[in-house]
Amino acid sequence: MMDNFLAYDNLLYSLYTAIDFEDLKGKLLCHLEELIPHQYSSILLIDPNYSRKGGSLKVSEFFCKPSEFMEAEKTYMEKYPEAMNRRLNISRETVSVRESSLMPEAERLHSKVYQECYRRFDIYDTLQLSIASGDDLLAVLTLFRTRAAGAFADEDVYLLKALSKHLNTIFYKHCRERDTAASVSGAVEMITKKVHMTPKETEILTLIFLTKSNLEICDELGIKEHTLQKHFQNIYRKLNISSRWELLRFAHDGAQGLGMGQAS
Numbered sequence: 001m002m003d004n005f006l007a008y009d010n011l012l013y014s015l016y017t018a019i020d021f022e023d024l025k026g027k028l029l030c031h032l033e034e035l036i037p038h039q040y041s042s043i044l045l046i047d048p049n050y051s052r053k054g055g056s057l058k059v060s061e062f063f064c065k066p067s068e069f070m071e072a073e074k075t076y077m078e079k080y081p082e083a084m085n086r087r088l089n090i091s092r093e094t095v096s097v098r099e100s101s102l103m104p105e106a107e108r109l110h111s112k113v114y115q116e117c118y119r120r121f122d123i124y125d126t127l128q129l130s131i132a133s134g135d136d137l138l139a140v141l142t143l144f145r146t147r148a149a150g151a152f153a154d155e156d157v158y159l160l161k162a163l164s165k166h167l168n169t170i171f172y173k174h175c176r177e178r179d180t181a182a183s184v185s186g187a188v189e190m191i192t193k194k195v196h197m198t199p200k201e202t203e204i205l206t207l208i209f210l211t212k213s214n215l216e217i218c219d220e221l222g223i224k225e226h227t228l229q230k231h232f233q234n235i236y237r238k239l240n241i242s243s244r245w246e247l248l249r250f251a252h253d254g255a256q257g258l259g260m261g262q263a264s
Helices: 002-016 021-035 067-079 081-089 105-109 112-121 154-162 164-194 199-209 214-221 225-239 244-253
Strands: 040-046 059-065 096-098 123-133 136-146
Touching (some): 002 164, 021 040, 021 164, 096 154, 112 136, 199 244, 214 225
């Protein structure tokens, strides 16, 4: 019990002190071996454009430990897309699933998927955790054990599920906030290529697209409300629009159809 507590504590500390996502996934997969012994692991990141309730899902990136296990997951995704989609859709909400509790051994180890993708790695059991924010599935984490290691225990399921609230928060920050920042950067770049904006106006555009309030923008830029309103007027005039709502549409619609042909 004490060993589990220390492993759990070390894992959480490493996750909250991760510098970036590359550092995060490396630390997660490394420290999980101490908490829940296993031989292989994978993280499937879900494309945010496909992670919508009721819609299909698509993997945008995936990582494996050790790296040679990527061959198994890649084969699975390429040869069995329907099975992969079922695997992802099991995880629409945060849940920890042990394959050995869902399917008899004979069925698991004699399936076509197992024979073509996982047999050469001698996989015997898997433990899967969805990582989600509300209805938005962020990633699927899967641990794999060989026959020699045996099936995952109830305690393993509990330990992985106990991590879910932390992983949900941390992955959202690293995945979706990263996606949002990239989207905002792209929208601002698109606008500034079409219309000249001063450095201050560019800063304001970025903060607006990040859904900052007027007060937050003033505090961050160290300006008064009336000064901010003047910047708004200049931005609206250049983009030939008349409201903040129209401005926010640039981030959503890619700066299309808002009268930019008349901008100066």
